[in-house]
Amino acid sequence: MTKGDPLLILENLRAYYSSKKGLVRAVDDVSLEVREGECVGLLGESGSGKSSMALAIMGLFEKVARFSAGTSNDPSLRRAFEKGVPGAADLPGVRGKVFFRGKEISSLPQEELTAIRGRELSLIPQGLGHALNPQHSIGHQTAEPVEIHDENIRLIELKRKVLEYLGLVQLADANMRFVLDPGSFSGGESQRILIAMALIAGPYLVIADEPTSALDVTIQRQIMNVLKMIRDEFDVSLLLISHDAGVVAEMADRVAIMYAGKIVEYANAVDIFHNPQHPYTMGLMSSFPTIAMMQMRAGKKPKLRGIPGDPPDLTAIPKGCAFHPRCQYVIDRCKEEVPEYREVKQDHFIRCHRWSEIEKE
Numbered sequence: 001m002t003k004g005d006p007l008l009i010l011e012n013l014r015a016y017y018s019s020k021k022g023l024v025r026a027v028d029d030v031s032l033e034v035r036e037g038e039c040v041g042l043l044g045e046s047g048s049g050k051s052s053m054a055l056a057i058m059g060l061f062e063k064v065a066r067f068s069a070g071t072s073n074d075p076s077l078r079r080a081f082e083k084g085v086p087g088a089a090d091l092p093g094v095r096g097k098v099f100f101r102g103k104e105i106s107s108l109p110q111e112e113l114t115a116i117r118g119r120e121l122s123l124i125p126q127g128l129g130h131a132l133n134p135q136h137s138i139g140h141q142t143a144e145p146v147e148i149h150d151e152n153i154r155l156i157e158l159k160r161k162v163l164e165y166l167g168l169v170q171l172a173d174a175n176m177r178f179v180l181d182p183g184s185f186s187g188g189e190s191q192r193i194l195i196a197m198a199l200i201a202g203p204y205l206v207i208a209d210e211p212t213s214a215l216d217v218t219i220q221r222q223i224m225n226v227l228k229m230i231r232d233e234f235d236v237s238l239l240l241i242s243h244d245a246g247v248v249a250e251m252a253d254r255v256a257i258m259y260a261g262k263i264v265e266y267a268n269a270v271d272i273f274h275n276p277q278h279p280y281t282m283g284l285m286s287s288f289p290t291i292a293m294m295q296m297r298a299g300k301k302p303k304l305r306g307i308p309g310d311p312p313d314l315t316a317i318p319k320g321c322a323f324h325p326r327c328q329y330v331i332d333r334c335k336e337e338v339p340e341y342r343e344v345k346q347d348h349f350i351r352c353h354r355w356s357e358i359e360k361e
């Protein structure tokens with residue numbers, strides 16, 4: 001594969017789970033492509049479905065969402081959904097397709113997926129506190145992705161590799177501290193260890209889920225620098241998930257905007273930050289002072305000032321366009337019809353009935 005080739009393709013991906021309040025449509029009809037060598041930012045407010053999307057790609061959604069056995073990945077349900085059988089779309093589980101390096105991985109058995117996970121496709125999970133096992137040393141945990149895929153690796157070689165990667169992410173005194181358990185490390189250090197674990201087996205794509213969110217500002221900056229080093233020096237593509245437009249603006253080549261489980265706009269970073277077309281993206285950008293300032297410097301006037309109201313509960317997504325209760329451009333059609341996700345110009349996708357009229361306003 002060469003730079004620019006499609007690496008990860010999502011086709012109409014859905015990931016639903018049951019809750020006491022009802023069916024949570026966490027990821028709802030998402031289509032997206034990440035190319036070899038690029039960093040794609042996935043930006044949206046908390047609770048918009050970003051982490052669920054990461055888990056669905058990794059084949060971990062069902063495990064984390066804890067479905068009742070037998071409902072989530074039943075091939076007959078999947079076939080019923082694909083044939084459009086009424087009601088099949090409204091069941092918990094993952095539907096749609098995930099292609100990775102040209103192979104459909106969404107229907108692979110867990111053993112085959114385990115062979116890909118960690119080695120070719122890895123995740124830096126959200127939530128530092130739960131991501132590391134408190135009972136094992138960080139050296140042991142960093143070694144795990146290599147050991148799983150190479151049982152015959154010699155201990156001395158494994159240790160050399162662990163120290164190399166802990167050194168790359170600039171973990172202080174790694175050669176002395178790799179025998180300690182996670183409780184001996186700060187939040188920033190734990191994040192560095194998780195990054196080393198994600199990289200050590202040499203993946204093609206790393207999904208980083210809110211890599212800076214639990215950290216203070218100085219440590220956030222250091223972690224961003226580590227991620228930039230990875231992007232620049234490793235032959236690895238990144239899917240960077242964040243609710244912070246500033247983090248995404250620093251790193252991403254292309255940006256997907258997520259709202260209520262759907263991608264509402266996907267384009268190159270310059271268009272998203274300087275010339276957003278979807279009303280939600282416009283609102284999101286104007287609520288970040290630094291981004292609004294960037295737009296003004298580029299001669300653009302931010303079209304909206306913040307966004308009124310709150311994001312919807314994913315068990316009760318408004319009919320039609322999910323953004324309609326908050327949208328200043330709403331018309332009757334928006335309240336009834338879900339807008340299609342369309343490519344409106346090359347590599348620029350929008351899900352809005354009125355994008356072309358709004359552009360001219």
Ligand code: SF4
Nearest residue numbers: 321324327334352353
């Ligand atoms: Fe606003 Fe309608 Fe576009 Fe939704 S479809 S973003 S409500 S104009």
